[in-house]
Amino acid sequence: MxxxxxxxxxxxxxxxxxxxxxxxxxxxxxxxxxxxxxxxxxxxxxxxxxxxxxxxxxxxxxxxxxxxxxxxxxxxxxxxxxxxxxxxxxxxxxxxxxxxxxxxxxxxxxxxxxxxxxxxxxxxxxxxxFHISGKDQPLIRTESRDQPIHCCVIEVEQDGKPWYHDIKVYIQKNEYPIGASETDNRTLRRLAMGFFLDGDILYKRNHNKVLLRCLHEISRSNT
CATH class of the missing domain: 3.30.420.10 (Ribonuclease H-like superfamily/Ribonuclease H)
Incomplete structure (x- = not known):
């Protein structure tokens, strides 16, 4: 029913x-x-x-x-x-x-x-x-967030690439950035462990093992 x-x-x-x-x-x-x-x-x-x-x-x-x-x-x-x-x-x-x-x-x-x-x-x-003039009512939107808002900021490098570009390339091709030091490469490997690539879409794993689609990927796919 x-x-x-x-x-x-x-x-x-x-x-x-x-x-x-x-x-x-x-x-x-x-x-x-x-x-x-x-x-x-x-x-x-x-x-x-x-x-x-x-x-x-x-x-x-x-x-x-x-x-x-x-x-x-x-x-x-x-x-x-x-x-x-x-x-x-x-x-x-x-x-x-x-x-x-x-x-x-x-x-x-x-x-x-x-x-x-x-x-x-x-x-x-x-x-x-609250007193509301006329018949218009404000739209109330409810959403759920599992991390602080500053964690959702999309940082773009000067070359126009998103912050996770090197991580994605490493997962796709197992390649390091040109000129990167061994320390940088080691950090990149550690960061990549927290991401998952499905086709051309990059996801980030959160603490609940839920895959979070990278915001830049969403905006690009909608254009």
């Missing part, structure tokens, strides 16, 4: 009110959505706003089967029809979401601890802290 995942959270604090949503597609792609609520509301209302925003985004993608996760015990149990919705301010949200649920073939809600919902919690808190 093709199941998408929706994780939502709302934040209400002295700085304002915000909501955050993360959608996870079948392929494992993440979509982050945030919004600032420019009206007075409780934390429970913010939770419902976040859920509704996420459901709208999922319906736009014509998803039929969904698993929803939130850290609000009250909202999750009310969405699952296990608890009554007695707060008059929450009743319209419950009815609105119920209408959207009719467009799904199956939707299941699950409660998760707050500590397992840190990403969406951070998004909702972030959106509550």
């Amino acid at each position: 093709d199941v998408w995942t929706l994780v939502f959270d709302g934040a209400s604090n002295a700085l304002g009110h915000g909501i955050g949503v993360v959608l996870v597609s079948l392929e494992g792609n993440f979509t982050h959505i945030t919004a600032r609520l420019c009206f007075d509301c409780t934390n429970n209302i913010a939770e419902y706003e976040a859920c509704a925003l996420g459901l709208q985004a999922v319906l736009e993608r014509k998803v039929k089967v969904l698993e929803g996760f939130g850290d609000s015990t009250l909202v999750i149990h009310q969405l699952k029809e296990e608890w009554e919705t007695r707060d008059n301010k929450l009743v319209p949200y419950k009815e609105y979401i119920h209408k959207m649920v009719e467009h799904f073939e199956q939707i299941d809600y699950y409660h998760i601890p707050r500590e397992d919902n840190r990403l969406v919690d951070a998004l909702s808190t972030l959106s509550s802290m």
Whole structure:
């Protein structure tokens, strides 16, 4: 069964009110959505706003089967029809979401601890802290790095060759740079042990034994 995942959270604090949503597609792609609520509301209302925003985004993608996760015990149990919705301010949200649920073939809600919902919690808190003019929302890009940014700097020698040119030539042809000393050659052999050549593409092994494609090779292959 093709199941998408929706994780939502709302934040209400002295700085304002915000909501955050993360959608996870079948392929494992993440979509982050945030919004600032420019009206007075409780934390429970913010939770419902976040859920509704996420459901709208999922319906736009014509998803039929969904698993929803939130850290609000009250909202999750009310969405699952296990608890009554007695707060008059929450009743319209419950009815609105119920209408959207009719467009799904199956939707299941699950409660998760707050500590397992840190990403969406951070998004909702972030959106509550800043005033944004108009309807434009900033793009939030999340990436993972396994080494300091200065290690990714591409150094080009005066002759136009990348920093790893001698390493690549040594691996390809077992040749040393012209005029290099024995000490330089010994250093080159040691450095080459940390690289791997696949065809004409040079990769660097990191500490986790993962092959990292050299940035210069990527940029050249894309031109």
